[in-house]
Amino acid sequence: MKIIKDKIASLSFVALLMALTAAMFYTPTASAHGEKSQAAFMRMRTIHWYDLNWSKDEVAVNETVTISGKFHVFGGWPESVDEPDVSFLNIGIPGPVFIRAGSWIGGQLVPRSVALSLGETYDFKVLLKARRPGDWHVHTMMNVQGGGPIIGPGKWVTITGSMSQFVNPIVTLTGKTLDLETYNIGNIYFWHAIWYAVGVAWMWYWAKGPIFIPRQLAVASGKANTLISSGDKKVGIAFLVGTIVANAVLMGTTNEAYPVTTPLQAGTMRGIIPLELPVPSVSVVVDDATYRVPGRAMQMSLTITNNGDSSVRLGEFMTASVRFLEPDVLEDETGYPDDLLAEEGLTVSDNSPLAPGETRSVSVTASDAAWEVYRLADLIYDPDSRFAGLLFFYDEAGNRQMVMVDAPLIPSFI
Amino acid sequence: MSASQSAVRSRAEAVAVSRTFDWMILFVLFTVVLGGYHIHFMLTGGDWDFWSDWKDRRLWVTVVPIVAITFPAAVQACLWWRYRLPIGATLCVLALLLGEWINRYMNFWGWTYFPINICFPSQLIPGAIILDVVLMLSGSMTLTAVAGGLGWGLIFYPSNWPVIAPLHQPVEYNGMMFTLADLSGYHYVRTGTPEYIRMVEKGTLRTFGKDVAPVSAFFSGFVSVIIYFLWHFFGKWFAGTGFIADDAS
Numbered sequence: 001m002k003i004i005k006d007k008i009a010s011l012s013f014v015a016l017l018m019a020l021t022a023a024m025f026y027t028p029t030a031s032a033h034g035e036k037s038q039a040a041f042m043r044m045r046t047i048h049w050y051d052l053n054w055s056k057d058e059v060a061v062n063e064t065v066t067i068s069g070k071f072h073v074f075g076g077w078p079e080s081v082d083e084p085d086v087s088f089l090n091i092g093i094p095g096p097v098f099i100r101a102g103s104w105i106g107g108q109l110v111p112r113s114v115a116l117s118l119g120e121t122y123d124f125k126v127l128l129k130a131r132r133p134g135d136w137h138v139h140t141m142m143n144v145q146g147g148g149p150i151i152g153p154g155k156w157v158t159i160t161g162s163m164s165q166f167v168n169p170i171v172t173l174t175g176k177t178l179d180l181e182t183y184n185i186g187n188i189y190f191w192h193a194i195w196y197a198v199g200v201a202w203m204w205y206w207a208k209g210p211i212f213i214p215r216q217l218a219v220a221s222g223k224a225n226t227l228i229s230s231g232d233k234k235v236g237i238a239f240l241v242g243t244i245v246a247n248a249v250l251m252g253t254t255n256e257a258y259p260v261t262t263p264l265q266a267g268t269m270r271g272i273i274p275l276e277l278p279v280p281s282v283s284v285v286v287d288d289a290t291y292r293v294p295g296r297a298m299q300m301s302l303t304i305t306n307n308g309d310s311s312v313r314l315g316e317f318m319t320a321s322v323r324f325l326e327p328d329v330l331e332d333e334t335g336y337p338d339d340l341l342a343e344e345g346l347t348v349s350d351n352s353p354l355a356p357g358e359t360r361s362v363s364v365t366a367s368d369a370a371w372e373v374y375r376l377a378d379l380i381y382d383p384d385s386r387f388a389g390l391l392f393f394y395d396e397a398g399n400r401q402m403v404m405v406d407a408p409l410i411p412s413f414i
Numbered sequence: 415m416s417a418s419q420s421a422v423r424s425r426a427e428a429v430a431v432s433r434t435f436d437w438m439i440l441f442v443l444f445t446v447v448l449g450g451y452h453i454h455f456m457l458t459g460g461d462w463d464f465w466s467d468w469k470d471r472r473l474w475v476t477v478v479p480i481v482a483i484t485f486p487a488a489v490q491a492c493l494w495w496r497y498r499l500p501i502g503a504t505l506c507v508l509a510l511l512l513g514e515w516i517n518r519y520m521n522f523w524g525w526t527y528f529p530i531n532i533c534f535p536s537q538l539i540p541g542a543i544i545l546d547v548v549l550m551l552s553g554s555m556t557l558t559a560v561a562g563g564l565g566w567g568l569i570f571y572p573s574n575w576p577v578i579a580p581l582h583q584p585v586e587y588n589g590m591m592f593t594l595a596d597l598s599g600y601h602y603v604r605t606g607t608p609e610y611i612r613m614v615e616k617g618t619l620r621t622f623g624k625d626v627a628p629v630s631a632f633f634s635g636f637v638s639v640i641i642y643f644l645w646h647f648f649g650k651w652f653a654g655t656g657f658i659a660d661d662a663s
C-alpha cells in the first residue's frame with residue numbers, strides 16, 4: 001500500500017513535468033502554484049503561517065533571501081487529512097530557481113521530514129540562494145505525508161544577473177572543495193558515453209550483416225544453427241569478459257579514488273521544539289458565523305472576555321494566509337503580499353478597549369475580494385463546512401495575543 | 415504485373431531491398447521499444463532512477479534491475495527465436511538510455527534546470543551485454559534467465575559505482591552530515607517531491623551492516639531471474655504471428 005502511495009507520488013512528478021510543459025506554452029507569467037485551487041478547508045484548518053517576512057524582494061544571482069516566520073499547527077486538524085507526523089518544510093518555487101541553502105524549525109536544521117504536534121506553534125526560517133534570473137512567486141510550504149502540500153502565502157521575488165554566474169561551493173569532510181552545481185558532471189558524461197559506445201559496437205557487429213529477412217528464412221528452414229559462427233562466439237566472449245573485467249577493475253580504481261564514502265542519509269527527525277507561547281488571557285466564544293455570498297464577507301458574533309490585566313483591542317483576523325486588519329489598531333509594516341492583505345478588511349461593531357475582567361459581545365465582519373479571489377468562499381461547498389483562523393488582540397503596550405477560533409459556518413445566499 | 419511476381423528483378427536488388435528493410439525495422443523497433451520501455455521504466459523505477467539522492471545501497475540496487483530486465487527479456491525472446499540475433503537486451507537498453515538522456519537533458523535540465531549531476535540515469539549497458547552474450551553462447555532461455563539474470567543484477571551496482579561514488583563523499587553542512595547526493599537533493603528544490611517520499615536505506619537487511627549493497631544485488635539478481643522468465647514468455651507470445659492464416663512457424 002505504501003509503495004503504491006509512493007508510486008502515485010512519483011507519478012505526480014511525471015505529471016508535474018507535463019504540466020510544466022503545458023505551462024510553458026500557455027501561461028507566460030504563470031503565478032499560481034495551485035494555491036487557490038487547494039480546498040479551502042485545507043488552507044484554513046491545517047497550518048497557519050503568520051509573522052512572515054521575506055528579507056528581500058530583489059536579489060542578484062548568488063545572493064540570499066531569508067523567509068522567516070511562525071506556523072501554528074491547527075489543533076482542530078481535519079479528519080480527512082493525515083496528521084502531520086511526517087512533514088517536510090518545503091518551499092514553493094517553480095523548480096530550483098533558488099537553492100535551499102538551509103531550513104530550520106525551532107532552530108533545528110530540517111533537511112529531512114519531521115514530526116509536528118497539533119496545537120503547537122513553531123518558528124521557522126528558510127534560507128534561499130538565488131540561482132536563476134526571473135520573477136518568481138516564492139511560497140512557504142509544508143508537505144504532510146498523507147495530506148499533500150499545504151501552501152502558505154507567496155510573494156514575488158526578482159532575481160537579477162545570469163545563471164552562468166551561479167556557484168555552489170562545498171567543502172567535503174575529506175577536505176575537497178568543489179562546486180556542487182557542476183561537480184561530477186564530466187565524469188557522468190564520460191562513463192555513459194563509454195558504455196553507450198560499447199553497446200553500439202555490439203549492435204553494430206550484428207547489424208552490419210543482413211539481419212531480418214535472410215535470418216528469418218534460415219531459422220524457418222531449420223538452419224538456425226548456422227547463424228552463429230565460431231567467430232561470433234569469440235567476439236561475444238570478448239565483450240562478456242571485457243565487460244566483467246572492466247567493471248571489476250573500475251570498482252577497484254573508484255574505491256581507491258574515493259576511499260571515504262557514506263550511505264545516503266535519511267530518516268524522520270523527531271523532537272522538534274515548539275515555541276512556548278503564553279496562555280492567552282483573552283478568551284473568545286464564537287456564537288455564530290455566516291458567510292454572505294453576495295457581499296463577499298464573513299460575519300462572526302463573538303463573545304470576548306478579557307482575563308488579563310491590560311485592556312485589549314482586536315487587531316487582525318487571519319485565515320488561509322489572508323490577513324484582515326482593523327486599521328485603527330494595526331497597520332502592516334512587513335511588506336506582506338498585497339493580494340493577501342485586506343488592510344481595512346476587519347470591522348468590529350465595538351472595538352473600544354476591552355477592560356480587564358470585562359466581557360463583551362461584538363459582531364466582527366471580515367470582508368475582502370480575497371474571499372473570492374482565493375476561493376475561500378468555496379468552503380461552503382466543503383464536506384465539513386467549518387472555518388478556522390487566528391485572532392490577534394493587542395493591549396495598550398502593543399503586546400500581542402493569539403487566539404484560535406474554529407466554528408461552523410452558515411452560508412447566506414441573499 | 416501479377417501479384418505472384420516478385421517486386422525485385424535481380425539478386426542484387428533483392429539484397430538491397432532486404433537491407434533497406436533491415437534498417438527500417440531496426441529503426442522502428444528501436445523507437446517503439448524506446449517509447450514503451452521508457453514509460454514502463456518511469457512508472458516502475460521512477461524516482462529511483464531520476465535522482466542521485468535515491469541511488470542508495472538497498473532499494474535502488476534492488477528495484478532498478480528487477481523492473482529493467484522486463485523489456486530486454488521480451489525483445490530477446492523475439493529477436494533470438496525468430497532471427498538468432500543476440501542483441502535484444504542491448505537494443506532495449508540503448509533505446510532506454512537514449513530516451514532517458516533526452517528527457518533528463520531537455521526536461522530536467524533544459525526546462526526545470528536541475529543540474530545533470532542530480533538527475534542522470536542509471537547505467538544498464540554492462541548487464542545488457544551479459545544477457546545478450548549468455549543467450550548467444552548458450553542458446554538457452556533457462557541459462558540466460560539464471561546466469562544472465564543473476565549477472566544483470568550483480569553487475570548493476572559496480573557498473574554505476576564510478577559515477578555515483580563521488581556523490582557519496584560526506585560533507586558537514588550546518589551541523590549535520592550529508593553525502594553530496596543528499597545535499598544536491600536538499601539544495602535543488604523539488605516542490606513536488608517532498609523528502610518523505612524518498613525511499614532509501616529502508617529494509618530489513620540491517621544485520622549485514624555496511625556490506626548491504628552486495629546482498630541487495632544478489633537479491634535483485636534472484637528476482638531478476640524470475641522476472642526474466644515471465645517477460646521472456648510475454649515476448650514470445652507478443653512476437654507470435656499465429657494471426658496470419660498460413661504462417662508456417
Ligand SMILES: [Cu+2]
Nearest residue numbers: 031033137154
Ligand atoms: Cu504562487
